[in-house]
Amino acid sequence: MADKIATRQSYGRALVELGALRQDIVVLDADLSGSTMTKEFAKVYPERFFNAGIAEANMYGMAAGLAVSGKTVFASTFAIFAAGRAFEIIRNSIGYTGANVKICATHAGLTVGEDGASHQAIEDLALMRTIPGMTVLNPADDVSARKLLQAAAEWNGPVYVRLGRAAVPVIYAEETDIQIGKAVTLRDGKDCTIIATGLLVSRAMEAAELLAEEGIDVRVLDMHTLKPMDEGAVIRAARETGSIVTAEEHTVIGGLGAAVAQICCEKAPAKVSFVGIQDTFGESGKPDELLEKYGLTAAAIAEAVRTVK
Amino acid sequence: MNKQALQDKAALIRQHIIREVYHAGSGHPGGSLSATDIMTVLYFHEMNIDGNDPSNPNRDRFVLSKGHASPVLYACLAEAGFFPKEDLVTFRKLGSCLQGHPSMLKLCGVEMSTGSLGQGFSASVGMALAGRLDGRDSRIYVMLGDGELQEGITWEASMAAAHYGLDNLCAIVDHNGLQIDGKNDDVMRVMPIAEKFRAFGWNVIELDGHDLDAIAAGFRKAGKHKGAPTVLVAETHKGKGVSFMEDQAGWHGKAPDREQAEQAMAELGGIL
Secondary structure, three states, X not given: OOOEEEHHHHHHHHHHHHHHHOOOEEEEEOOOHXXXXXXXXXXXXXXXXXXXXXXXXXXXXXXXXXHXXXXXXXXXXXXXXXXXXXXXXXXXXXXXXXXXXXXXXXXXXXXXXXXXXXXXXXXXHHHHHOOXXXXXXXXXXXXXXXHHHHHHHHOOXXXXXXXXOOEEEOOOOOOOXXXXXXXXXXXXXXXXXXXXXXXXXXXXXXXXXXXXXXXXOEEEEEOOEEEOOOXXXXXXXXXHHOEEEEEEEEEOOOOHHHHHHHHXXXXXXXXXXXXXXXXXXXXXXXXXXXXXXOOOOHHHHHHHHHHHO | OOHHHHHHHHHHHHHHHHHHHHHHOOOOHHHHHHHHHHHHHHHHHHOOOOOOOOOOOOOOEEEEOOHHHHHHHHHHHHHOOOOOHHHHHHOOOOOXXXXXXXXXXXXXXXXXXXXXXXXXXHHHHHHHHHHHHOOOOOOXXXXXXXXXXXXXXXXXXXXXXXXXXXXXXXXEEEEOOEEOOEEHXXXXXXXXXXXXXXXXXXXXXXXXXXOHHHHHXXXXXXXXXXXXXXXXEXXXXXXXXXXXXXXXXXXXXXXXXXXXXXXHHHHOOOOO
């Protein structure tokens, strides 16, 4: 059984490491530093940590001001308040200015769990994808989260990083090369491709195992970068395996599936099936119960493959 | 710059505003004219800026949070040598660096892209934090409209500025009492402005926003105040300097026709 670590924990660790290397890094939070794990940075570098209080709009406005003054800013809160509540501030003050702000949003998706629908951001990737120049990352595990956060710090311009509350299996070896904009082929196959992102990557691997027992040979891609998306990997998947199943802990409107389908429609027609949250809000429950109820399981992904291939 | 020179400069800025808006066929003359005297003192007396050295890290920085008053900002930047004055007539036209609302990526001298009200104020708080982190003694100035105070984010920003004791930050409220739909008092009361900022922990200075001496003195006092940010609550008249625009909400966001523009220019001592 693989170790399980929440990507917000990876974030806390990555920030402390980055803070030691880079004096220009400043961290902001909106009264959730104990949950987003920015408290780890605050403990070591209190002079470079600013709590904005429960005021997400102003936090992202301040982040923009710090960034245009030369700072590399990591600004965190729950995804619903970052991508949702502060959307227009992020669009105008960070996106439109190209400000060097890393919007590291934790507690994304249904797996927030018991807090319920008000706190379950299931549309954040769609919202962030629409902002010109915004890079959108959704790491699947601890290793890729830390590597992508490091890459985000080196990336000049706004980046949205989706992080989770729930512990997820570690799927990568520490030395794995993970780069922004480059999908990772976790498993090769010829019958169908599962393109997964974030928390559903490990479930996509489980689905591939299930299907292998039936003699169905699937490719699995970790699409950790939703924007700019690795078009080549999508086109190859469409041409070489003929069909694609996308899997995301996100509404099927405007997220990974929509982006993949757009590429397929324009450049490499293939059948695409979408595993994601249908047009509905979530509810309170344990993370695994919610994933089961809303169809975000290895079994659901495997069933989509059987149907579409 | 002495008082007479500042007065002449303010008149010139007002003429530029009318020309910009007239040639664009749209824009916001009312709130540009109300802010002109304050902006003139800032750009030609108070701030440490240089159009030939726009990225000097030790420069003072100005953010026009009421971004719709872009005509007055562009007029000041042009007069301060950031770009050629001839470009002012391209305001709001396709391909121009002079966007309807200021864009920092398009025009040198614009410190922050603004237009969506309240956000420039928020950014100025971040800029003041950065200045303090870097140990710079430069100052951050931010201009807000009074209607803009209706945006919730302005109070989030003012809370943060006071909480962090940002005495390198100076806000100016251009209090002309009017907004697009009419009087602030009728649309959504913002008064009492000074008391609100005091309650939020700011150093408050109330002054006549068309009295150049008073404005300069206000900035001097703000620069000396330690431990808290300062706000100048400036009493102004919308459309100041053009008789038919003064105190008229209707001139918030409307361009004059040729006859009106010629009359305005005559009143301001210029020609269209």
